[in-house]
Amino acid sequence: MISLIGFSALCLSSIFSCIVLIPKSILQIKIKYFLFFIRSSTFLVCLSFLSLIFAYVTSDFSNFNVFQNSHSEKPLIYKITGAWGNHEGSILLWVCMISIYGFIYSLLSKSLDSFKILVLKIQSSLFIIFCFFIIFTSNPFLVNSVIVEEGLGLNPILQDPALAIHPPMLYLGYVGFSLVFSLAIASLLKTESDQMWVLETQKWSIISWGFLTAGIALGSYWAYYELGWGGWWFWDPVENISLMPWIAGLALVHSLLMIKGEQAIQRWIVFLSILCFSLSILGTFLVRSGILTSVHSFAADASRGLFILLIFFVTTGFGFLVFLIKSPTKKNDLNLLLINKTSALIINNILMMIAVLTILIGTIYPIIIEVLTNTRISVGGPYFNSTVLPILLPGFLLMSVAPVLSWQTNKIKKFRVYVICFLILSLIITIQSYLTTFNPWGLIGLLLGSWIIVGSLISVILRYKFSFTSKYIKSINSFTAHIGVGVMIIGVTYSSVYQKEFNFNMQIGDEITIENQLLKFDEIKIVDQENYQSLRAVFSLINNNGIISYIDPGKNYYPVSKMITTEAGIYHAWLKDIYITLGSETDNQWFIKVYINPLVSFIWIGVFIMIFASIVAVIKK
Amino acid sequence: MNRAVLITPLMVLTTICLFFLIFILLGKNPNDPPSALLNKSLPIFSSTNLYDNDDTLLSDSLKGNYTLINFFASWCTPCRAEHHLFFKIQKEIPELFILGFSHKDDLGDSKKYLEEEGNPYSFVGIDRDGKIAFDFGVFGLPETFIINKDGEIIFKHTGPLTKKIIDDEISILF
Amino acid sequence: MSLRFQRLILILLTLIMLGAALLLILFNTKQNIVFFYTPSELLENNIAPDKKLRIGGYVKKSSFVKKSLNNYEFKITDNTNDIVIFYKGMLPDLFREEQGIVVEGLIDKNNNIVASKVYAKHDENYMPASIKKELEKNNQWKKNYK
Numbered sequence: 001m002i003s004l005i006g007f008s009a010l011c012l013s014s015i016f017s018c019i020v021l022i023p024k025s026i027l028q029i030k031i032k033y034f035l036f037f038i039r040s041s042t043f044l045v046c047l048s049f050l051s052l053i054f055a056y057v058t059s060d061f062s063n064f065n066v067f068q069n070s071h072s073e074k075p076l077i078y079k080i081t082g083a084w085g086n087h088e089g090s091i092l093l094w095v096c097m098i099s100i101y102g103f104i105y106s107l108l109s110k111s112l113d114s115f116k117i118l119v120l121k122i123q124s125s126l127f128i129i130f131c132f133f134i135i136f137t138s139n140p141f142l143v144n145s146v147i148v149e150e151g152l153g154l155n156p157i158l159q160d161p162a163l164a165i166h167p168p169m170l171y172l173g174y175v176g177f178s179l180v181f182s183l184a185i186a187s188l189l190k191t192e193s194d195q196m197w198v199l200e201t202q203k204w205s206i207i208s209w210g211f212l213t214a215g216i217a218l219g220s221y222w223a224y225y226e227l228g229w230g231g232w233w234f235w236d237p238v239e240n241i242s243l244m245p246w247i248a249g250l251a252l253v254h255s256l257l258m259i260k261g262e263q264a265i266q267r268w269i270v271f272l273s274i275l276c277f278s279l280s281i282l283g284t285f286l287v288r289s290g291i292l293t294s295v296h297s298f299a300a301d302a303s304r305g306l307f308i309l310l311i312f313f314v315t316t317g318f319g320f321l322v323f324l325i326k327s328p329t330k331k332n333d334l335n336l337l338l339i340n341k342t343s344a345l346i347i348n349n350i351l352m353m354i355a356v357l358t359i360l361i362g363t364i365y366p367i368i369i370e371v372l373t374n375t376r377i378s379v380g381g382p383y384f385n386s387t388v389l390p391i392l393l394p395g396f397l398l399m400s401v402a403p404v405l406s407w408q409t410n411k412i413k414k415f416r417v418y419v420i421c422f423l424i425l426s427l428i429i430t431i432q433s434y435l436t437t438f439n440p441w442g443l444i445g446l447l448l449g450s451w452i453i454v455g456s457l458i459s460v461i462l463r464y465k466f467s468f469t470s471k472y473i474k475s476i477n478s479f480t481a482h483i484g485v486g487v488m489i490i491g492v493t494y495s496s497v498y499q500k501e502f503n504f505n506m507q508i509g510d511e512i513t514i515e516n517q518l519l520k521f522d523e524i525k526i527v528d529q530e531n532y533q534s535l536r537a538v539f540s541l542i543n544n545n546g547i548i549s550y551i552d553p554g555k556n557y558y559p560v561s562k563m564i565t566t567e568a569g570i571y572h573a574w575l576k577d578i579y580i581t582l583g584s585e586t587d588n589q590w591f592i593k594v595y596i597n598p599l600v601s602f603i604w605i606g607v608f609i610m611i612f613a614s615i616v617a618v619i620k621k
Numbered sequence: 622m623n624r625a626v627l628i629t630p631l632m633v634l635t636t637i638c639l640f641f642l643i644f645i646l647l648g649k650n651p652n653d654p655p656s657a658l659l660n661k662s663l664p665i666f667s668s669t670n671l672y673d674n675d676d677t678l679l680s681d682s683l684k685g686n687y688t689l690i691n692f693f694a695s696w697c698t699p700c701r702a703e704h705h706l707f708f709k710i711q712k713e714i715p716e717l718f719i720l721g722f723s724h725k726d727d728l729g730d731s732k733k734y735l736e737e738e739g740n741p742y743s744f745v746g747i748d749r750d751g752k753i754a755f756d757f758g759v760f761g762l763p764e765t766f767i768i769n770k771d772g773e774i775i776f777k778h779t780g781p782l783t784k785k786i787i788d789d790e791i792s793i794l795f
Numbered sequence: 796m797s798l799r800f801q802r803l804i805l806i807l808l809t810l811i812m813l814g815a816a817l818l819l820i821l822f823n824t825k826q827n828i829v830f831f832y833t834p835s836e837l838l839e840n841n842i843a844p845d846k847k848l849r850i851g852g853y854v855k856k857s858s859f860v861k862k863s864l865n866n867y868e869f870k871i872t873d874n875t876n877d878i879v880i881f882y883k884g885m886l887p888d889l890f891r892e893e894q895g896i897v898v899e900g901l902i903d904k905n906n907n908i909v910a911s912k913v914y915a916k917h918d919e920n921y922m923p924a925s926i927k928k929e930l931e932k933n934n935q936w937k938k939n940y941k
Contacts (some may be wrong), residue, residue, distance in 0.1 A: 147697055147762055271630070278634070285641075289830035305645045313638045320630045343805075350809050354816045361820055363635065365828075371643045375830035378849055387819045391812075503865055568767055583885040586864045593885065 003063045006051035007141035010092075013044035013099070014131035017124040031113055035106055038120055042103040049083075049096045052140055056083045057064060061151050064142040065089060070151045071467025074159075075530050081164035086604055087304075088140035094284070097131045097175040098123065105179055105204075106217075111196045118190060122182040129311055137304045159531075162222040162470050168243060170215030174280035175243060176208025177273075180252070182272035185319060187266075188326040189373035198266075201273060202256040202617055208276075209249040210614030216242050217607040224600075225568050232603070234496070235381040239449070240363045244356050248276045251352040256442050257478075267327055268349070273324060278316035279356070285312050286363070341405045351395040358387045393444070396489065399482060400451035403459035414462055418455065425454055437498070445493025452486035473616055481613035494599035502594040514578075518542040521590070525552075531559045534567075537582050537590060543569055553580040553592075574601055663690075663768050664756035668746030671723055671731060676681075678720070678744055680772075688718045688768040689793070691742070692754050694726040695734035697762040703781035707741035710787060714795050722748040724762060767794060834876040839904065844904045850878060851897045859892055871908075882910040902939065933937060 018039045022029070029037075059072040069086040070079055084093045103122040134140070180201055187197045196319050219239070224232035228335045233239060252272040260264060285308040338596045360377045369377055404418050426447060433443045456479040464476055473480075504512055513522045522538040536554035540547050553569030571578040576598045583591030663680060670676035689710065693700040694697060721742035723731040728747065735745065748754055757766065767776035775794060778786060829881040831849045832840065842848065855877055858870035865884055869892075880898055890896065890913065900910035 147699070166798075234713050273631075304640075309638060309641050309645065313634070316634050317631065320634060324624075324627045324631060347808065348806065350812060358820055359815055364640070365824065367644050371640055371647070377828045378831055379824070379828055383823045386827065387823050390819060391816055423866055581885070583865060584923070586861070589864055591885065592864045 002055045002058075002060060003141040003143060006048045006055070009044045009048040009051065010134065010141070013048065014128050014135070015042045016041035016044065017099075017128050019132070020124050021128075022333065023122055029566065031117065034117060034120075038106055038124065039103055041124070042099040045096050045099045045127075045131075048106065048118075049092055052092060053083045054088060056080060059151065061148055062144050063140075064144040065140040065146045065149060067151045072150060073531055077161075077164065077529075078159045084167055085164075086140075088134070088138045090171070091130065091134055091138055092140050093168065093170055094175060095127060096133060097171055098127045098130060098178050101175060101287055102127065103183075103205075105200075109200060111200065111285045112192060112194055115186060115190050115192065115194060118186040119179075119182045122185050123179060126178050126182070126315065129315065133311060137307045160222060162218050163226070166215060166218040166222060166310055169211055169218055173208050173210075173212025173215050173249075174245065174283065176204060177249065177271055177280050178213060179204050180208060180273045181277035181319060183317075184270045185322055188270060188322050198256065198269070202253075205249060205252045205273070205276070206617045207254065207616050209246070209253055210618070212242070212246050212249060213607060213614070214611055216246060217604070217611075222602065225570055226565070231499075232600070233373070237363055237382040238283075238287055240359050240384070241279075243360055244363075245276050245279040245283065247356050247359075248272060248279055248350050251349045252276055255349055258342055260346055261303040264351055266297065270327075271325060274316070274319035278312065278319065279446045281308070281315060285309060302518035341402065341407045344402050347397050348398050351391060351398075355391045355395075358391060359384065362387070381487050389516055393448070395446040396452065396485075399485065400448060402482075403455045403479065415459075415518055420457060421458060422451060422456055425450055433510045439497050442493055442497040445497065449486045449493065452489065453483050454563055456482045456486070474619075477613050477616045480616070481610055482605045484609030484613060486601050486606075487609060491599045491602025491604075491606055496547070497599045498598050500596040502559055502596075504587045504592045504594065506592050507588050507590070515596060516543065516579075517548075519551075519578075519594070521592075523552075525554075529556075531558065533559070535582075536567075537569075537592075539569070539580065541578065551578060551580050553582040555582060572601060575599060577601070627647070643696060663772050663774055664753075664755060666753045668722065668748065668753060671728060671747055678746055683718070683720070683768060685770055686714060686718045687714075688720055689728040689772060690720045690722065690757075690766040690768065692722045692724045692748070692757075692762055692764045693729040693734075694724045694762055696726065697724075697779045698764040701734075701738060701785075703763055704738045704741070706782050706784065708739065709784075710791065711741050713787075713792065717795075719743050721745045722753060724748050724754050725751045739745045767791065798800045825847075828845045831923055832868055833873045834871060836872055837902075838876050839846055839879060845901055847899070847901055848882075849897055849899045850908060851895070852878075854890070856892050871896065871910075879907040880910050881907065884911075884913075886913055 018033060020029075020037050020041075022541050035220060052063075052065070054060075055066050056070050057076065059066065059070060059079070061067040061070075066082075066084065066089050068084045069089075074082070080088075084090045105123070106116065106120055109119070111119075156435045170346060183197050183204065185202045187201075192198075216239075219242070220232045223234065252269065255265065255269055285305070306392060362383050365379050366377050369375060391422075400422075401418075404415065429446055430443065433439070433446065460476045460479050466472065502514060506512070508523060509522055511518055513519070518541070520540045520542060522540055525536045525538060527534050527536070534554055534556050536552040540554075541551060541553045549571050551569040551571045554567050556565045556567055558565070561618055566581055569580045569582075576596055577600045579595040579597055582591045583593065587593070657701070663683070666680045668678050689707075691707065693704070710717065711719060719742050721744070723745060725748070729748075731745070735742075746753070754764075757764075763781055765776075765778045765782055766774055769775045776791065779788075782791075817869060829847055829849050832842075833849060834850065834852050837848075837850060846860065847861075850871060852871040852873045855870035855872040858872075858877070860868045864867055867880075867882045869880055869882075871880055872878075880900070882898070887896075897914045897941075898910045899912040900908045903910055
């Protein structure tokens with residue numbers, strides 16, 4: 001019954017969106033009714049999604065999707081998140097978000113009515129395309145053809161709070177770019193010379209980018225403590241795929257800044273907007289079609305893959321075609337002068353595009369090779385580390401000097417202060433790294449990161465009078481974001497270059513010494529939880545002043561799916577994480593892996609600063 | 622010059638899509654090893670004929686023949702939907718021994734069901750308590766298995782059969 | 796500086812960066828690519844020893860030997876050919892016999908593999924718990940036909 005409601009709501013919602021698309025020559029719709037249709041379409045698709053959630057909550061196994069992905073013994077929270085933990089549900093969530101973005105745009109936009117209608121029409125077409133995809137190939141409301149009393153459960157590795165909110169966050173980012181795409185296409189098709197769309201694109205691209213950042217960070221935080229491999233980024237295809245629109249979005253956000261110098265390069269902005277959304281769909285396509293296998297991928301289905309490929313080709317092709325035909329003709333009076341902010345931004349943009357390209361090539365290279373030569377290969381972390389990082393380095397270098405440059409002139413502000421500070425800083429860092437363990441990559445990362453932080457800090461101090469007002473926070477916002485990046489670079493460098501790994505065989509009661517700290521194996525605890533049984537090895541971390549903390553790595557056993565997952569035990573401190581995973585046991589000897597990950601907390605702090613900056617940027621002036 | 626730059630994204634897009642298209646059409650999957658899950662031998666069972674209390678069928682007697690085993694019940698609506706397809710299978714693959722199990726069902730109801738829908742089965746066994754289905758690992762009705770001459774399960778499908786499954790997956794076994 | 800000259804420099808700069816990126820890509824695709832085989836393909840292809848590769852298949856039934864703590868030996872099969880794998884380290888949680896896995900490692904002279912990483916594939920279809928419990932009660936758990 002609830003499935004029927006959900007499905008009818010979905011169909012009705014796509015019909016409403018179709019009505020909106022009827023051209024003016026056939027049916028003249030007043031703007032009032034136009035908006036009514038758009039908004040009721042949003043309500044209906046939300047109703048549809050809510051009914052799916054309801055079916056999950058009530059464990060209605062007459063719905064095939066619920067039967068396959070849920071289980072009556074699961075805790076309520078994972079029943080709810082199960083609704084988007086599978087292919088069909090997640091695409092419904094995606095569609096729902098497309099509609100919601102259109103809805104919010106219709107409420108907030110201050111553009112001319114004709115432009116607004118154009119944007120909403122494009123947004124609705126995207127909505128309809130994805131609705132058809134759901135209705136024809138991945139309907140979450142299918143009736144179960146088998147009569148059963150119990151469902152098939154959900155992968156326990158996915159039963160995790162971070163992973164439960166990770167897909168919606170990521171999708172909010174991906175889908176946000178659909179609105180940016182609509183805005184860009186509408187700006188090409190419009191007849192008036194209103195420039196409002198640039199400001200709107202700026203706002204929406206920052207929103208999408210912020211959500212995407214949060215989504216990716218949550219995903220890698222999950223990988224950090226759930227996968228038990230000691231790291232937080234593995235260049236897994238799925239990670240790469242989310243990184244591509246992220247970098248493209250970053251490029252977009254930055255090129256939109258160039259309006260500050262009154263040199264809006266429209267063509268480039270439009271191109272990036274289209275690119276961001278097409279990379280988002282490409283990501284969905286590659287993951288959902290099962291072409292790239294990874295932890296997150298769902299079962300491969302050729303017809304589904306073909307359909308998303310078609311969507312990808314049609315939307316992206318249409319976007320670029322419009323771009324080709326109606327490309328903005330306004331002569332761009334770029335005044336480069338070579339040493340100013342605009343040129344730095346342009347070079348940074350080019351670098352980001354090249355980075356996207358290398359990631360793209362690395363990700364789809366196995367597919368190309370298999371089609372051409374029929375051999376199967378995999379491109380792993382080393383490839384990405386040694387191609388993407390060298391490309392990003394000059395970008396970071398530019399970032400550290402960017403605050404010095406001015407928008408309009410060739411003059412460098414307060415040149416001497418910066419140079420002196422940079423020199424002193426570099427000297428300190430070089431000496432410091434020679435005295436400790438020297439590593440060229442570590443040095444480079446630390447130098448760049450601290451340059452960026454110090455460069456931004458000096459600019460903030462020299463240029464703005466400190467006050468606790470929102471105006472102050474707003475005006476130093478771009479520097480805040482850059483400080484976040486700097487902090488993150490230091491965290492990333494340290495946690496990857498100076499990571500240490502130890503292996504031990506331990507018995508209960510054994511003690512080991514790691515970096516002046518004593519690690520004592522206290523006991524093994526077995527506790528029954530709501531939907532799993534947990535085994536925890538309790539370690540106490542002791543220094544001269546006594547016990548600092550307990551670390552409890554272990555394993556969870558999920559009886560429903562007969563699966564075991566590893567739970568890493570992590571001791572978080574500001575300067576280093578102690579990360580322990582528990583292996584197997586023979587004759588009371590437990591195999592234990594201990595990682596010392598320095599400065600991991602800096603990564604999360606950096607991400608927080610970046611997200612904070614994007615929130616500040618969006619909030620009304 | 623300008624036009625050429627603008628066309629580039631379209632061309633790159635087309636090339637990438639073309640590769641994906643070929644990839645999907647070839648049905649490749651870079652990390653998927655071949656299935657090793659089938660080819661297990663069928664469980665041992667003995668079952669009474671629905672129409673004749675003295676006639677029992679032993680699992681051993683199935684060897685030497687290709688057998689299709691279908692679990693059904695009169696209370697199972699999806700079973701009705703697939704029922705007519707067994708006549709199609711019977712016609713297309715006459716050498717196949719079609720064995721039906723009336724699963725957790727009242728015997729009278731089962732008989733009535735087969736009267737209404739027709740009886741495509743060469744033998745209808747009784748699985749009143751669901752023990753046979755249990756041994757087969759059945760978890761929902763309808764469910765269909767195909768056993769080869771050596772008594773190994775070579776095909777399994779949960780849920781109603783469709784024409785497509787018969788054409789694509791069953792017919793090619795013979 | 797004229798606009799024309801600026802544009803020229805910009806284009807040149809782009810080309811240089813693009814060229815550098817391409818060189819990096821070409822160099823790294825030669826260095827950092829791992830080939831993927833099934834056991835049969837591996838035997839057919841006669842691969843030179845000490846090459847890093849990935850191999851995918853199922854863990855052969857009753858081939859798993861625990862030599863000591865975290866030192867394992869098992870066979871990986873595609874139902875036609877088997878390959879012996881030596882592995883020291885932590886096995887993934889999902890590792891068990893007859894489970895699909897992917898192994899990364901170096902091949903030795905006897906076509907055995909010294910693994911550096913073992914990845915288990917997620918099994919997406921489970922049996923319902925009620926039936927599983929009953930099966931376990933009757934010691935028939937092994938009799939699950941997928």
